[in-house]
Amino acid sequence: MCMSSGLKSATIPAFANETDRMALLDFKNRITKDPLQIMSSWNDSTYFCNWLGVTCSSSIKRVIVLNLTAKKLSGSIPPSIGNLTYLTGINLENNSIYGEIPQEVGRLQHLLHLNLSGNSFGGKIPTNLSYCTQLRVLDATYNNLIGQIPDHLNSLSKLVYLLLGVNNLTGNIPAWIGNISSLRALSLIQNNFQGSIPSELSRLTGLTFFQLALNNLTDTIPPLIFNISSIYFFSVTKNRLHGSLPPNVGLTLPKLKIFLGYGNNFTGPIPVSLSNASQLQFLDLGQNGLTGTVPQNLGSLQGLVRLNLNRNRLGNGKDGDxxxxxxxxxxxxxxxxALSFNYFGGVLPSSITNLSTQLTHLIMVGNMIRGSIPIGIGNLVNLEMLALCYNNLGGTLPDVLGKLQKLKALYLNDNNFFGPIPSSLGNLTTLIMLDMEKNRFEGRIPPSLGNCQYLLSLNISNNNLTGTIPKQVIGLSSLSIYLDMSQNFLVGALPFEVGNLIHLSELYLSNNRLSGKIPTTLDTCHSLERLYLEGNSFQGTIPQSLNKLRGLEEIDLSRNNFSGNIPKFLGKLMSLKYLNISYNNLEGEVPSEGIFENASQISIFGNNKLCGGVQELHLPTCTRKNLHSSRKLLALKIVFPVTSMVIFVLVLLYFYVTCFNVKNSRERALTTSSFEDRKLRVSYAELLKSTNGFSKNNLTGSGSFGSVYKGILSGNGAIVAVKVLNLQQKGASKSFINECNVLRSIRHRNLLKIISACSSTDHEGNDFKSLIFEFMCNGSLEQWLHSKNDEQHQSKRLRFIQRLNIAVDVAYALEYLHHHCQTPIVHCDLKPSNILLDEDMVAHVGDFGLVNFLCEASNNPSKSQTLSLGLKGSIGYIPPEYGMGSQVSTLGDIYSYGILLLEMFIGKRPTDEMFKNGMSIHQFTAMALPEHIMDYVDSSMFFEEDEEDVDDDIEEKQIIEEDFNVNVNSRIKDCLISVFQIGLLCSKTSPDERIPTNVVVNEMKAIRDKFLKHKKQNGRRMS
Structure with missing residues (x-):
């Protein structure tokens, strides 16, 4: 070793330093990814004590600290780490280190601090850690550790911090932890611990941080736990604990700042003594069984930031509650x-207007509160959500509601409000959701609501509204979820501006007094799935322009004055599931195709001049007499005008036929060459050579119907992915045909591009089929979200913005398949392993072996039914209606997308063990929103940012001796909440409640654009 003799200790032999140097070099050799070039300083040109991240003792020249925090390193820890016997501290947090923690760490008997958090360590906690008896800090949070906490660790009697949260640990919480009298922080959050909380933990008299949330703990909390007076953070959220809280808890925990008991089975009253915990900031006791009244002395908690008492049994339904x-x-x-879904009664007190001006969420849904909204509500200028629905409130709405400029959601439905809708609501320009249904509002709809340019849904149904529909409101193009004005007394024609609702999914105008014809502009509402116009006085024929609304699933035109024939195009709307045209003046023959094939899906009562149709309708057979009036009308309205065009058409016919033949022959030639020629150019022999004989070293993945190999084509040197079908597997041949049928007709930036196909025989005469795709160098989304912890599958991490980009890419791909192909295509197997990433991390949806063309399903119901009964897709991503025999639909893909979205940002598969006993990833997310969502997201997406971006995105929770500080960037939290809300809407159990593909695209793109815009405005560099 080249080293000045002056650097060597006079008392320590040379081999001691050499031992440390060789151990460090061994560690360097295990690093497989080093984008910041940290390891470049670890070379013989520099004394190893000067290497980055290495600290040596000045006296003995031995390594005492190895600190490589957040250096984006990937690799594993070698057993030789045990040779650094003078180490007092190891800090590898926020990297991508994988593999098991070596048993040899137990040789480091001087070790005081071991921080391995925020990596991908797997396997069990090494029992040899028990020899590190001087250890003060053991932090392995945010990893993939399994098994039980070894009893051997009971020797670590000097621990101050024991942090093992967010792993996959199992078994009971060891009672011996209560013997570690020096312990100040204990965090075992989000594992799979079960059983009861050991009463021995009450011996930890110096404990300040106590976090056991998100496990499977049962029984009551040992009362003596509440006697640990030093605790300021206490969280047992989302367990199955029961019993009542001790009445003196506030006296015995005087330093308490955060008390999180949400989602258990606690009963009894809220302890009055909580007011003695004068530093309390967060009190969350939602979703329990608490009873009685809310203690008035909670008002003495001047630092209180959040109070959640949702879903308990508080109140008596009387005055004074x-x-x-x-x-x-x-x-x-x-x-x-948050006080929703309790038994609170009495009048809504005017004192709510004097609540903190910092208040952003006031939620009192589902109680028995009466009275009116106080005029002083305008004082709460920072309110973003006001939810008072499902109560007994009444009176008129105060105009001052228009002063709440930051309001995004206003829920007043299911009350007894009356009087006019204040025009001042038009001042709420940030409003997204407005629900005022089932009240007694009267007068006209204020045109000023058209100023709410961000409104996604508007429900003013079941009121006493009169007058015409304002064109400013019916033309509000931001509306995308639903517009409901039904059950009122609206009059006049439906304005032409209805055509502006190009993003709207559901339109309800039923049971009013509307008249005139349906505007032809309605045909621009391409996203429309439900159209309910029943119970009005619309007249004329059912417009042919509705033929353009191919996504319509439900139509109700009953109890109007429509006349003429039933348009045949209704039988060609492939997505149509329900049609009601009863009690009109329709006549002529009932079509027999499409939805008209199933009498249970249509209603045609009260149209006495109809005939024909399927036998189940029991209509008279169409005769000349039946058809006379309709034919006469046809002659007047269609035949004569058409005749005037015949001569013109005949003149053009010759030119048309000639041009068509030439064009068609060219198109056939182009189509053939574009796919068939390409697939003939790659032979079995060439594929065999390009993949080194389909070598295991070239294998990149495998699926239900075959394996995928990396290959290099000899012709042009192109790197490709070769999917070889296993023809012994049932359905493989059909999968091959499906993919060929799809891939020959689609092309999109976010779909996997096919290069060629091969259908031949191998050298032994066996059938051989394969597809050749563009190679995606970054593998599948599955590999990035759930990477294995070994050298072959290095741990990968996706940054927050990368996940957003991928989510948008996949949404674009679905929109193309659903809405922009000649025949709508349902993918049927959307999941992370079928999403491939190119060198720029652009997502490409692949694997079209299970696709379904919607025209096939509609033309052949028996085939569609078979596909559904066969549970087409992958477990965890299959929409529930497929399991009940429903036909394949685009909403099935939307369900899979919703699950995928939740998985991407939570970091857990929908089949993870934590989602059992009736719990699903959908329910889990819904219960966490919005308060606790940052506790459960995949924190790894925040660890890979550039150094200058780390503070911009998120600061990880830090546990320090004097304080506990949660400092999460609100911009990311807001963005995540929006993403999860989209995921929840997409993964609703009922397909009718899911949002359509185009809305998904618009919403996800808006979320990403808002995030990037905000980041750019702050002058920060994009990742």
Whole structure:
């Protein structure tokens, strides 16, 4: 070793330093990814004590600290780490280190700090750690550790921090932890621990941080736990604990700042003594079985930021239940107040207007509250959500609601409000959701609502509204979820501006007094799935322009004055599932195709001049007499005008036929050459050579019907992915045909591009079929979300913005398949392993072996039924209606997309063990939103940012001795909440409640664009 003799210790032999140097070099050799070039300094030109991340003792020249925090390193830890016997600290947090923690770490008997958090370590906790008896900090949070906490670790009697949260640990929480008297922080969050909380933990008299949330713990909390007076953070959220909270909890925990008991089975009253915990900031006892009244003295908690008491049994349905609100006015930092789904009664007190001006969420849904909304509500200028629905409130709405400029959601439905809808609501320009249904509002719909340019859904149904529909409202192009004005007394014609609703999914105008013809502009509403116009006085024929609305699933035109024939195009709307045209003046023959084949899906009562149709309708057979009036009308309206065109058409016919033949022959030639010629150019022999004989070293993945190999074509040197079908597998041949049928007719930036196909025989005469695709060098999304922990599958991490980009890419691909192909295509198997990433991390949807053309399903119902009964797709991503025999539809893909979206940002598969006993990834996310979502997201997406971007995106939760600080960037949290809301809407159990593909695209793109715009405005460099 080239080293100045002056650098060597006079008392320590040379081999001691050499041992450390060789151990460090061994560690360097295990690093497989080093984008910041940290390891480049680890070379013989520099004394190893000066290497980056290495600290040596000045006296003995031995390595005492190895600190490589957040250096984006990937690799594993070698057993030789045990040779650094003078180490006192190892900090590898926020990297991508994988593999098992070596048993040899137990040789480091001087070790004080071991921080391995935020990596991908797997396997069990090494038992030899028990020899590190001087250890003060053991932090292995955010990894993939399995098994039980070894009893051997009971020797670590000097631990101050024991942090093992967010792993896959199992078994019981060891009772011996209670013997570690020096312990100040214990975090075992989000594992699979079961059983009860050991009463021995009450011996930890110096404990400040106690976090056991998101496990399977049962029984009651040992009362003595609440006697640990030093605790300031206490979280047992989402377990199955029961029993009542001790009445003196606030006295015994005087330093308490955060108390999270959400989602258990706690009963009894809220302890009055909580007011003695004067530093309390977060009190979350939602979704329990608490009873009684809310203590008034909670108002003495001046630092209170959030109070969640949703879904309990609080209140008695009587006056006085809400008296505590007047005392909460002293909580000047209060931001969130949630009191929904309890038994609160009495009048809504005017004291709510004196609550903190910092209040953003006031949620009192589903109680028995009466009275009116106080005029002083305008004082709450920072409100973003006001939810008072499902109560007994009444009176008129105050104009001051228009002062709540930051309001995004206003829910007043299912009450007894009356009087006019204030025009001042038009000032709420940030409003997204407005629901006022089932009240007694009267007067005209204020045109000013058209100023709410971000409104996604508007429901003013079941009121006493009169007058005409304002064109400013019916033309609000932002509306995309639904517009419901049904069950009112609206009159006049439906404005032509209805054609502006190009993103709208559901339109309900039923049971009003509307008249005139349906505007032809309605044909521009391409996203429309449900159209309900029944119970009005619309007249004229059912417009042919509705033929353009191919996504319509439900139509109700009953109880109007429509006349003429039933348009045949209704039988050709492939997605149509329900049609009601009863009680009109329709006549002539009932079509017999499409939806008209199933009498249970249509209703035609009250049209006495109809005939024909399927036998189940029991209509008279069409005769000349039946058809006379309709033919006469046809002659007047169609035949004569058409005759005037015949001569012109005959003149053009010759030129048309000639041109068509020439064009058609060219198109056939181009189509053939574009796919068939390409697939003939690659032979079995060439594929055999390009993949080194289909070598295992070239194998990149395998699926239900075959394997995928990396190959290099000899002709042009192109790197390709060769999918070889296993023809012994049932359905493989059909899968090959399916993919060929699809891939010959589609092309999109976010779909996997096919290069060629080969259908031949191998050298032994066996059938051989393969598809050759463009090679995606970054593999599948599955490999990035759930990477294995070994050298062959190096741990990968997707940054937050990369996940957003991928989500948008996949949405674009689905929109193309569903809406922009000649025949709508349902993918049927959307999941991470079927999403490939190119060198720029652009997502490409692949594997079209299970696709379904919607025209096939509609033309052959028996075939569609078979596909459904066969559960077409992958477990966890299959929409529930497929399991009940429903036909394949685009909404099935939307369900899979929703599950995929949740998986991408939570980091857990929908089949993960934590989703059992009735719990699903959908329910899990719904219960976490919005308050706890940052506790459960995949934190690894925040660890891979560039150094200058780390603070911009998120600061990881830090546990320090004097304080606990949660500092999560609100911009990312808001963005994540929006993403999860889209995921939840997509993965609704009922397909009728899911949002359409184009809405998904628009919403996801808007979320990403808003995130990037905000980042750019702050002058920060994009990742």
């Amino acid at each position: 809400l008296n505590f609100l007047s005392f909460l006015t002293n909580c000047t930092h209060l931001e969130d107040l």
